[in-house]
Structure formats: structure tokens, C-alpha cells
Amino acid sequence: MPFPRSWRHHRVAIEVLLTALTLSACSGGPTDTKPPVVPPPVVPVAYVPGQAYLGRNGYVEYIAGNAPVILTAPHGGSLTPSSIPDRTASACGGSATTVTDANTQELVRTMQARYAARFGKYPHVVISHLSRRKLDPNRLQPEAGCGNAEAATALGEWHSYIDVAKSAVLKAHGKGWYMDMHGHGHAVPRLELGYLLSAAALDGTDAALDASSALENSASILTLSLASPLSFSALLRGPTSLGTLYAGLGFPSIPSSSDPRPSGTDYFNGGDNTRRHSCSSSASPLGGITGGMICGVQIEANFAGVRDNAANRERFADATAQVLEQYLRVHWGLLLAP
Ligand SMILES: [Zn+2]
Structure with missing residues (x-):
């Protein structure tokens, strides 16, 4: 049985995005810390506005939307899996800041809810649940994930979900x-x-x-x-x-x-x-x-x-x-x- 058109659309979009991600991940950076290829996130049949979708291990959350607004919270996470080493300036480069932006995850959820209450549509929301000690989605590699494969996967999902949101916004609203x-x-x-x-x-x-x-x-x-x-x-x-x-x-x-x-x-x-x-x-x-x-x-x-x-x-x-x-x-x- 053929997949629904919407599923194919998303799969194609994700494949295009991942190709771009892989290409950009390969350009620049020390060759001895080459980031691993990021596997595709699990793609649901169709994103339902207001519904949450989790990436691998629940590290990244996407709450789908139907408004022309995208909200992200990269530094509000609290998960500290032992399988991902702590980021340090000496190992990752850059300043390797690990400070949590307290309550910003709660903030974007509330922003989505109040917007929906006022306008009847949901902004798209993407949240990183990993502690900034483990991943900084607002940095480029290697500072972002310090060469760790799990962190790199989460980073890939982070940008993929934002790109999914952007595609949906452009398709529905043009801007x-x-x-x-x-x-x-x-x-x-x-x-x-x-x-x-x-x-x-x-x-x-x-x-x-x-x-x-x-x-x-x-x-x-x-x-x-x-x-x-x-x-x-x-x-x-x-x-x-x-x-x-x-x-x-x-x-x-x-x-x-x-x-x-x-x-x-x-x-x-x-x-x-x-x-x-x-x-x-x-x-x-x-x-x-x-x-x-x-x-x-x-x-x-x-x-x-x-x-x-x-x-x-x-x-x-x-x-x-x-x-x-x-x-x-x-x-x-x-x-x-x-
Ligand atoms: Zn921040």
C-alpha cells in the first residue's frame, strides 16, 4: 500500500534536509573529530498541530504548529545521560558554556498556549531536553556536541525539526x-x-x-x-x-x-x-x-x-x-x- 502523500512529502523533506546537514557537517572543523553522519529522525505519518513528537531518547521535542511563528528553547534542558560526556572548553573548543536558561522550556510552551488561545493556531515549538552540559544546540560543531555521536544525533534532529517547521510555515503562509x-x-x-x-x-x-x-x-x-x-x-x-x-x-x-x-x-x-x-x-x-x-x-x-x-x-x-x-x-x- 502506498504511503499517504503527506508522509512522502515529509520523508522527502527530511532526506533533503539531512543531505544538507551531512554536507554542512563535513565542511570545516578538525578532521580527527569528524562528526558522525546523522541518521534521520523518526518521521511520523503527519504532524498534528499541538501534538508533541520526540526524537531519539527524547532528547529533542517538536510540538507541531500551524501558525507562521516558530519558537525554540535550546538551553532549558535538564537531561544528563552518562553516555554523553560533559562538554568542556578544552575538549570541545570555544567557551563550552554550560549554564541553563531556567524556565525557558516552560516559557515557550506557555507562549504557544497563549498564542493559540488568542489566534486559534499553534506556533511551532522545538525544545532541547538535554542539559547544556551535554549539548549546546546554539553552537556549531565541535563546540555544540564535542564529537559525541548521541549529541550529534540530537543536534541533527534539533535542526531537522526546525527545518520541518520552516517548511510547513512557508507552505501554509509564504513567510x-x-x-x-x-x-x-x-x-x-x-x-x-x-x-x-x-x-x-x-x-x-x-x-x-x-x-x-x-x-x-x-x-x-x-x-x-x-x-x-x-x-x-x-x-x-x-x-x-x-x-x-x-x-x-x-x-x-x-x-x-x-x-x-x-x-x-x-x-x-x-x-x-x-x-x-x-x-x-x-x-x-x-x-x-x-x-x-x-x-x-x-x-x-x-x-x-x-x-x-x-x-x-x-x-x-x-x-x-x-x-x-x-x-x-x-x-x-x-x-x-x-
Ligand atoms: Zn541561552
Whole structure:
């Protein structure tokens, strides 16, 4: 009996994605720590919006969606299987940061639920359940999984599930929005919106941000910015920027009109997930699509008032649904409300 069309579609999509993953995994990096080929994740017959799917050993969870929004939580996991060695800077390279972004898994679940309650559709959600001691899905190999085969499989599934979500978004809506959710412990309690622009770039004037296309090209909102009649700087920190909209609902943010520049304070500007899965010039070299129709941002959330308890997570989730509805409609003609 032939497989249903939807199954074949997913299988083909996964095979294409895994080929891309395998190719990108083979380029660069020390040859003595060559990552193993990543086997395909188990592909269900069809993804049902709101339903959870687990990768191998339950290390990665995908909650399927039908909205044009994708939410990921790479650093909220707690599993510490002894079969995967702890990541260390000496063994893995890079800084091998192992800090957990507390409650970010709970945060994206609540964001999905509150969005669905408001708009009747589910954002796609991908969660890493492995502790960051074992895998950092927001890093490239070998820093991400330190050469361990189980960790590499989980990393492959992580990106495959996000790619499945992106394909579904593009098929259903033509364009979409990606948000990689993190938590910071910096002194200033605010949302740090990472558009892949350096603190030095944001410290410049609006005129400097708008002066050439180089900064716009490197930003995670490249395609949206090209489509919008507003200037690049206005999209980043004008009255209708994401940060200003969040601030208006009680969640101070940088950049925004009231907090436009880091000016020497701690600020995270976005990581490898944002580079790969949004639309900047760094996407294509990592297997994503530069100038593609999925743009996005990394959000580093402060703890108190945002992710510390269920009530605050719900407040933030409600605010996010409202903010995205306005931001994506006004700037990109992407409608979230029915
Ligand atoms: Zn993080």
C-alpha cells in the first residue's frame, strides 16, 4: 500500500534536509573529530498541530504548529545521560558554556498556549531536553556536541525539526517569524533582542545604521526590512519596533526607543540558531536561506517578571502574541489574527 502523500512529502523533506546537514557537517572543523553522519529522525505519518513528537531518547521535542511563528528553547534542558560526556572548553573548543536558561522550556510552551488561545493556531515549538552540559544546540560543531555521536544525533534532529517547521510555515503562509528564546543573568532587567548586530553597531546613530546596506544585510530581519517602507533603524528602535512594542506592554527591551543603545552594558546580539534559521547574510552558509521568507530574532529574557513563575510567563506570552500580531502585520503584511 502506498504511503499517504503527506508522509512522502515529509520523508522527502527530511532526506533533503539531512543531505544538507551531512554536507554542512563535513565542511570545516578538525578532521580527527569528524562528526558522525546523522541518521534521520523518526518521521511520523503527519504532524498534528499541538501534538508533541520526540526524537531519539527524547532528547529533542517538536510540538507541531500551524501558525507562521516558530519558537525554540535550546538551553532549558535538564537531561544528563552518562553516555554523553560533559562538554568542556578544552575538549570541545570555544567557551563550552554550560549554564541553563531556567524556565525557558516552560516559557515557550506557555507562549504557544497563549498564542493559540488568542489566534486559534499553534506556533511551532522545538525544545532541547538535554542539559547544556551535554549539548549546546546554539553552537556549531565541535563546540555544540564535542564529537559525541548521541549529541550529534540530537543536534541533527534539533535542526531537522526546525527545518520541518520552516517548511510547513512557508507552505501554509509564504513567510514566517522565528524566535530563539534564552535567559540572561545580566544586571539590567530587560529583554535583549538579538538581531545579529554588534553592540558597537547599535551604539551608532540612526544615520549610521541606515547609511549603508552592510548592517541591514547582516541583520536577522533583512527580508522584512527590505519589504518595509520604514528605515532600518526605525525597525530596530523606532516607535513600532519590536522592542518599543514590548516596552509598551511592560517589558523593557533593548533596542527600543527608550533604550536604543547598549552603551557598554551587557548585551547578547544573537547566536548560531538565529544566524542559521532567520534571513540574514549568515543564513545560507549555515544551511539556511539568506534573504529568505523567514526572519526572526533571538530574545534573551531577564528572569524576574518574565520567566520566574507561571503568572509572569503567561503575562509575557500574552504580550508576545499582541506584539507579534502588530509588528508582523504592520511591517511585513503577515497576519496572525484570523
Ligand atoms: Zn541561552
